Amino acid sequence: MSADKISVIAVDDEPLALQLISGYIRKTPYLDLRKEFENPVEAMEFLNEEPVELVFLDIHMPDLAGNQMARMLLNGPKIIFTTAYANYALEAYRLNAVDYLLKPFTYEDFLQAAQKAHRLIELERKEAVMPETAGDFLFLKSEYKVRRINFGEVLYIEGLKDYVKVYLKGEPKPVLSLSTLKNIESKLPPDRFMRVHRSFIVNLEHVNTIERSRIIFGNVRIPVGDQYKEQFEEFLHRNFL
Numbered sequence: 001m002s003a004d005k006i007s008v009i010a011v012d013d014e015p016l017a018l019q020l021i022s023g024y025i026r027k028t029p030y031l032d033l034r035k036e037f038e039n040p041v042e043a044m045e046f047l048n049e050e051p052v053e054l055v056f057l058d059i060h061m062p063d064l065a066g067n068q069m070a071r072m073l074l075n076g077p078k079i080i081f082t083t084a085y086a087n088y089a090l091e092a093y094r095l096n097a098v099d100y101l102l103k104p105f106t107y108e109d110f111l112q113a114a115q116k117a118h119r120l121i122e123l124e125r126k127e128a129v130m131p132e133t134a135g136d137f138l139f140l141k142s143e144y145k146v147r148r149i150n151f152g153e154v155l156y157i158e159g160l161k162d163y164v165k166v167y168l169k170g171e172p173k174p175v176l177s178l179s180t181l182k183n184i185e186s187k188l189p190p191d192r193f194m195r196v197h198r199s200f201i202v203n204l205e206h207v208n209t210i211e212r213s214r215i216i217f218g219n220v221r222i223p224v225g226d227q228y229k230e231q232f233e234e235f236l237h238r239n240f241l
Helices: 015-026 040-049 066-071 086-094 107-129 181-186 226-238
Strands: 006-011 031-037 054-058 078-083 099-102 137-142 145-150 154-160 163-168 175-178 193-197 200-203 214-217 220-223
Touching (some): 006 015, 015 107, 200 220
Parallel strands (some): 006 054
Antiparallel strands (some): 154 200, 193 200
16 A cells, blocks of 8 residues: 555445445545455454544445444544434534535535545644644644643633634634644643543643533533543542542
């Protein structure tokens, strides 16, 4: 596989639909089809052994629905849903999918979704090889500028698809940057910052009030997600009188 190609799998329980999506992947120069699956359970087993960067995933499948599979891959590959059911669009958004293709779709539709994934993955690759941290701060690209963000000033960070919002102490508006929460998290000191939700990272130095599994920052209440509760509770116990 060429180093600049994106590794892909396709998952669809309908053979003709799988054949179509696989054909589209093969004719797209920057995509590398690693494997195709009619069985989502087999796809999960493959991903456990050989991670890829992008999954074209049908939602409505037996045994393991695509949206269920996506929840198990939250910190894994990018996902583009393919489905014949329009009522899944909201859930696709909630699962932070790159895009949502409603069957039957054309190659032009496919290509628009693939290009979105391509831009995001290329951005993550560049950020992975271009560290922006130095000491007690990081440099963040925002509104055609590069801004220095001191760690001590950060209250919390919110992830919104391919953007992040960095909320700073004493500033009414967040700093908006084209990046992903995963990339920002990798550049933060883990003893000072903690992921508490799939969409939020908090600065532990500024965690002052917790109410019913929600961290309170002024009028904002950040929920602690189920998969992050154990780690957050350990932090509380370490600092509890």
